[in-house]
Amino acid sequence: MLEKTNVKVLDRVVVRFSGDSGDGMQLAGNIFSNVSAGVGNQISTFPDYPAEVRAPQGTLSGVSGFQVHIGKGVYTPGDKADVLVSMNPAALKQNVKFLKEGGVAIVDIDSFKKADLDKALYSTDDPYKEIGLKGEVVEVPMTSMVKAALEGSGLDLKSVMKCKNMFALGLVCWLFDRPLDSALRYLHNKFAKKPAIYEANAKVMQAGYDYGHNIHASVSTYRIESDAIRPGTYTDVNGNTATAWGLILASEKSGLPLFLGSYPITPATDILHELAKRKDLGVKACQMEDEIAGVCSAIGAAFAGNLAVTSTSGPGLALKSEGIGLAVMAELPLVIIDVQRGGPSTGLPTKTEQTDLRQALYGRNGESPLAVVAAASPTDCFNMAFEAARIAVEHMTPVVLLTDGFIANGSSAWRIPEDDEYPAIKPNFVKPEMLEQGWRPYMRNEETEVRYWAIPGTPGFQHRLGGLEKDYRTSAISTDPANHEKMVQARQRKIDLIARNIPNLEVQGNPDADTLLIGWGGTYGHLFSAVNELNAAGKPVAFAHFSYICPLPANTAEVIGRYKRVIVAELNNGQFADYLQAKHPMTDFKRINKVQGQPFLVKEIIDGVTKFMEA
């Protein structure tokens, strides 16, 4: 059938599904991305959902979106969509800004009646013109076709209407030459226990696909190129699930049982959900009474000898501050995951930002250094959760892992690692012979300053930890002034020395350029795409992306010193730039900042870097 139609071959394409938050846009988008990954595309997805669970139907505040980027060279969910599917006028109005110039909008024309337009606050009778929609609009009578397809099915109207998303999915599958059988397989798994619902959805999906086929003359069909990607077994994973899995691998590689103490908070809750399911792998995940109990129960579990974790977002991290300070003082391993969202206070719970960096680095009383790492992408959450756990256990310290709402909810294809791809994690346990050598709980390894870990239940190693300062030599509580300073320095040096146990900073893009673009955390995809485009356009740019924030990689000063022009791009008011500026006063760090609760657009980075290069 494709031969007969006008086929465009593209490297990559962005599709955005939009509708009411109850319209099932996330499910349609998820199935579409899974099916695309199955035919060898790289994928990256991003859900954009409202804070309200169910806002009134058809209104602007109830619009939910799901963007999928497929093809080759895919590192972000894409700035703007080639195809926008809108199930109602409110969705179209809210999402038209995400449609590329020349892109195609597909709308359910049955839902564009006067009452629908009023609900979405349109003031004229030409909705497309009113919102500045310039590209092609494909008006599909989805509602009536879904009703027709399910006539005689015995389903009530509400259930019939719930199938509309599958009509849209079927249509989009036809449009992008996706195999319908694999979409049906996902659907079958989803509704395995409800065969009648599966049958109805499958029928509607087929109807959407057939509809696309029947109108092929009126819209171009795309064929998407696939990348040559590394051989292996792949699955689709979002950042929060990858984070949970990275912790489980760390538990396996360290031999320590995994404990999570947590409290639900957007957008971090899915980590709790996933680890609660993983009782099948021995994980103890406890939903505690508040954020403070989340961190404190984890500290108790760490004292008992577990790999202890607490997961949260910015407001929760604030509540956990005192507890984290205790872990600093008691020198216990603890992983704190902060899935950043827009702040301050309750802020923008469902939106993304990188504004918690300072809180992670400094948000405690006293001199209380700890390690901070950040994940670059949904799949990198797996690596960095593993790394956070490795550093915590090997260096007896709390470690904050910063992810964000964007990578936590976004997903991409992930190659399942082989058993030997990650190293063994070696806890700094006490050894039996230390008892005769006068072991004390705060005795340190001379090279790393790391204290030895004695697990309760071990005969002879009974000891007391606490938040009070203790004597460097005897570990008894002490208020001696000189001793306090000595302990402060020892705790700081312990963190500094982690730099010997982490990889060097890599330079990507064109390393010989004069300009270095710096990023950290979840902006990697956008920055990397921008760097590729700049270099392809003859504007040489080097690129360094930080995964290890505190301590910084050992070669950081050397890398930064090589470049004439250094630009830091981040989704805050310059927190990482300030941090680097304080450590490297001779460099003038330029800044590209955005604090809108939204990821960067690749174009914004290209424009920002170009401006500095031309200045």
Place this chain on the structure above:
Amino acid sequence: MIMEDLKYCAADYKSDQYVRWCPGCGDHAVLNVLHKAMAELGVAPHNTAVISGIGCSSRLPYYMNTYGFHTIHGRGGAVATGFKVANPEMTVWQVCGDGDGLAIGGNHFIHEVRRNVDLNVLMLNNKIYGLTKGQYSPTSDRGFVSKSSPYGTTEDPFIPAELVFGARGTFFARSIDVELKISQEVMVAAAKHKGCSVVEILQNCVIFNNGIHNYITDRATRAERTIHLVHGEKMLFGANLEKGLVQDGFGLKAVTLGENGYSIDDVLVHDAHCRSNFLHQQLAMMDGHDLPLAIGVIRDVEALSYDREVAAQVAEVRAKKNLKSLRDLVLSGETWEVK
């Protein structure tokens, strides 16, 4: 609880640290009794943990030769919960005061009780903040004058037992710092109870609230103003056990045997194991004025403990799913091959 063949004596649970409480503080007596109770229980020091928050009483772990953790204000219960879930084999004691446990740590306290985590919680109630030098606490009586309530407080106190029953507690006992034998008896019972055992110990702060419990503890009248409850025994009190508690409508009444037609047969027999907490609460609310203050084990009922149930659920789900590793799990989901 891991029982050892070895015998331990009180000194085996004592650390080498100098005890820094004020001379005459009721905490000294509690500490000594705890050492003895632990020896009586016979759980090895290395299988015992003592976890506390902040306050005078929370210094206690430093004086124990067990595993110990002096945490942060109010959070001892949350730390102890995580510890016990991570290692249900350890015998875990939590020490708190009335401020640490009922003010800043009130939320953790009611939830550890509700979850029925197998912890032995010693709450030393002196109705004052001692470490910060004399402010009223959530157990101070209305009108209590302190540095932070110079004209008297304008709020009612918590009665710890009432909070425990409100949180569906399965074990509540009470003692007084000067009642060494009864303190040891209730501590041992608390440790043997599988679940969250709360022991309130009325304790005297010799510096900032000296004599706060005198009405109860005065030797001359103690027998009249307290009643030592023992499961299965008649509820008798008085210098010659000549008085008893009888049911009076929906409440309790103190009577003298042989007066007004009351005999020993009318006196209630204590049932600490009764699932309904109705009478337990009536007993625990007696304050020594109209009715004698109850000491001893007031409530001790069996129920599922959180730490054991978490472990059991993990074992059950593991056996059912039979996954060996994360890789097993991931490969059992939706995957595709790239060649």
